[in-house]
Amino acid sequence: MTLDIRPLTEEDLSAADRIFRLAFGTFLGLPDPMAFMGDADLVRPRWRAAPEATLGAYDATGLVGSNFVTRWGSFGFFGPLTVRPDLWDRGIARALLGETMALFERLGTRQMALFTFPQSAKHVGLYQSFGFWPQALTPVMAKAVAPAEPPPPDMALLSRLAADERARAHEEIGRLTNAVMPGLDLAGEIAAAAAQGLGDTVLVREGGALAAMAVCHVGAGSEAGSGAAYVKFGAARPGKDAARAFERLLAACEAFARERGAERLVAGVNSARREAYRALLARGYRTVLQGVAMQRPDAPGTTRADCYVLDDWR
Numbered sequence: 386m387t388l389d390i391r392p393l394t395e396e397d398l399s400a401a402d403r404i405f406r407l408a409f410g411t412f413l414g415l416p417d418p419m420a421f422m423g424d425a426d427l428v429r430p431r432w433r434a435a436p437e438a439t440l441g442a443y444d445a446t447g448l449v450g451s452n453f454v455t456r457w458g459s460f461g462f463f464g465p466l467t468v469r470p471d472l473w474d475r476g477i478a479r480a481l482l483g484e485t486m487a488l489f490e491r492l493g494t495r496q497m498a499l500f501t502f503p504q505s506a507k508h509v510g511l512y513q514s515f516g517f518w519p520q521a522l523t524p525v526m527a528k529a530v531a532p533a534e535p536p537p538p539d540m541a542l543l544s545r546l547a548a549d550e551r552a553r554a555h556e557e558i559g560r561l562t563n564a565v566m567p568g569l570d571l572a573g574e575i576a577a578a579a580a581q582g583l584g585d586t587v588l589v590r591e592g593g594a595l596a597a598m599a600v601c602h603v604g605a606g607s608e609a610g611s612g613a614a615y616v617k618f619g620a621a622r623p624g625k626d627a628a629r630a631f632e633r634l635l636a637a638c639e640a641f642a643r644e645r646g647a648e649r650l651v652a653g654v655n656s657a658r659r660e661a662y663r664a665l666l667a668r669g670y671r672t673v674l675q676g677v678a679m680q681r682p683d684a685p686g687t688t689r690a691d692c693y694v695l696d697d698w699r
């Protein structure tokens with residue numbers, strides 16, 4: 386089979402979305418594979434955010450698989466990686482991954498990661514052959530949002546700030562994420578959420594300084610889907626007050642979900658971030674699905690016990 390691997394074009398997005406749903410729906414054995422993830426969308430938002438960081442695999446019939454790279458500064462992850470089910474086990478994912486590694490190289494990514502099915506020897510083995518190592522589980526958790534709680538004080542939404550305050554907030558966010566892990570930069574994710582109307586960035590202040598932040602998606606067409614809000618990335622400033630800031634961040638994200646009419650808030654947390662994971666459990670979050678985090682090199686990155694970070698790398 387002759388394969389061409391190149392960035393996806395806008396015309397490919399419907400086909401990429403179809404293959405994405407069919408592949409996961411088939412792997413998971415859904416009665417209607419195309420119903421996978423409902424009206425949540427991962428393919429279009431990620432393409433719009435960075436078309437040059439997408440890869441399609443094409444044979445003579447057209448698109449047969451795709452992969453997406455997300456760059457958060459020095460850190461990057463890939464996915465969703467999907468191949469048309471009738472063409473599995475013929476080396477298409479391997480070909481896409483070869484180009485994915487070249488893309489990480491070009492982007493200067495220092496720490497690379499992915500989220501996959503821990504029960505699948507094929508998945509773990511495939512990624513391990515590219516130097517990724519299986520680490521701790523990442524539970525993706527959810528909680529119904531209580532209908533009538535007042536929003537916490539000192540909570541703000543980036544979209545509602547005046548231009549000068551917003552510019553200051555962007556700088557503060559940059560310093561906060563860099564303190565979590567040197568080079569970690571969420572600017573692209575924040576810009577994509579705002580520009581594409583996927584959601585907003587929640588800010589929590591303590592004595593005037595930024596204590597925590599989260600990029601949240603909400604509703605149909607975003608990565609959350611109808612009825613849900615989803616924390617794409619959240620973090621509390623490291624230090625002695627991190628636990629408290631993290632609690633307030635969760636309350637603020639729940640308040641954002643409630644205000645936007647979502648019934649539940651979804652957030653992923655790697656279980657090696659023990660304190661953050663415990664905080665979610667104590668607050669009544671339940672695991673709805675779990676994957677295993679794999680990283681290259683096999684270093685902790687943001688999956689450390691004292692890291693108050695929310696993300697899942699799906």
Ligand SMILES: CC(C)(COP(=O)(O)OP(=O)(O)OC[C@H]1O[C@@H](n2cnc3c(N)ncnc32)[C@H](O)[C@@H]1OP(=O)(O)O)[C@@H](O)C(=O)NCCC(=O)NCCS
Binds near residue numbers: 469473506508
């Ligand atoms: C996962 C998926 C992308 C793989 O695509 P694919 O084109 O079938 O994969 P490839 O044929 O390129 O590679 C599979 C590799 O796994 C290896 N493999 C299979 N079973 C294995 C096992 N038990 N242990 C170790 N390796 C195994 C194969 O030998 C092959 O490696 P090889 O090229 O050295 O022979 C595809 O099955 C898919 O779309 N699944 C549904 C969506 C999904 O799960 N996406 C990934 C989420 S992280």
